Amino acid sequence: MIVAIDGPAGSGKSSISLQLALKYGFVYLDSGAMYRSVTLACLKNGVDVYNEAEVTRVAKESQIEFLYDQDGKQTVLLNGEDVTGDIRSSAVNAVVSVVSAHPSVRTALLDAQRAYGQKTSVVAEGRDTATTVFPNADLKIFLDASPETRALRRIEQNKQKGMLDDPDALDFEKVLESIRKRDEIDSSRAASPLKPAEDSIIIDTSPLTFDEVFSLISRYIDAFLVQQN
Numbered sequence: 161m162i163v164a165i166d167g168p169a170g171s172g173k174s175s176i177s178l179q180l181a182l183k184y185g186f187v188y189l190d191s192g193a194m195y196r197s198v199t200l201a202c203l204k205n206g207v208d209v210y211n212e213a214e215v216t217r218v219a220k221e222s223q224i225e226f227l228y229d230q231d232g233k234q235t236v237l238l239n240g241e242d243v244t245g246d247i248r249s250s251a252v253n254a255v256v257s258v259v260s261a262h263p264s265v266r267t268a269l270l271d272a273q274r275a276y277g278q279k280t281s282v283v284a285e286g287r288d289t290a291t292t293v294f295p296n297a298d299l300k301i302f303l304d305a306s307p308e309t310r311a312l313r314r315i316e317q318n319k320q321k322g323m324l325d326d327p328d329a330l331d332f333e334k335v336l337e338s339i340r341k342r343d344e345i346d347s348s349r350a351a352s353p354l355k356p357a358e359d360s361i362i363i364d365t366s367p368l369t370f371d372e373v374f375s376l377i378s379r380y381i382d383a384f385l386v387q388q389n
């Protein structure tokens with residue numbers, strides 16, 4: 161089964177997708193972490209993020225691996241180096257939308273993303289997993305929430321990740337502004353913009369708790385699995 165969950169930054173899709181993958185024993189694909197890793201590789205190597213050819217070269221040369229422990233704690237390796245914290249830094253947040261707007265960077269990462277769905281069931285999460293990566297996904301969900309709700313959630317997440325020495329990561333106005341800016345770039349780009357697929361189920365999570373969203377999507381997955389058996 162392929163479950164594709166898209167939505168803007170802070171809509172709750174990462175934690176929901178990861179927990180669904182753990183519950184059902186599906187593989188979890190965090191496509192945003194791939195764009196973040198390429199962005200970090202550019203920043204580390206002094207590559208101009210606006211230079212599409214150079215960024216594409218970095219994307220092709222980057223080896224990105226994900227490890228998960230039994231609680232679902234993620235470790236991201238970039239060319240063998242642990243970059244789990246660094247890919248969530250404000251520096252990466254500030255330019256990841258520039259990197260992910262380059263069409264040839266997206267193409268360079270597409271095969272690796274699709275490979276996840278070839279062998280096993282997967283919960284794929286990002287901006288275009290239902291529209292471009294897995295257009296034939298069995299279940300497509302688009303999670304949305306107001307920018308203010310998303311900013312508050314992102315701050316909470318950053319606190320839990322221990323980003324206490326990054327003041328920008330905990331400042332409401334700054335996080336809100338960064339979310340609005342990324343929404344704007346992600347939605348208006350030509351290549352695979354952030355938008356629900358025609359057959360996506362759209363869920364506004366603003367008034368809902370994590371558990372409510374989780375059990376709602378679980379019911380859709382259960383219904384699909386029952387139908388298959």
Ligand code: DC
Binds near residue numbers: 191
């Ligand atoms: O979900 P996230 O915040 O980790 O995503 C980081 C950036 O990557 C986000 O600004 C948009 C981009 N992205 C994308 O363009 N396509 C995806 N499938 C996933 C993320």
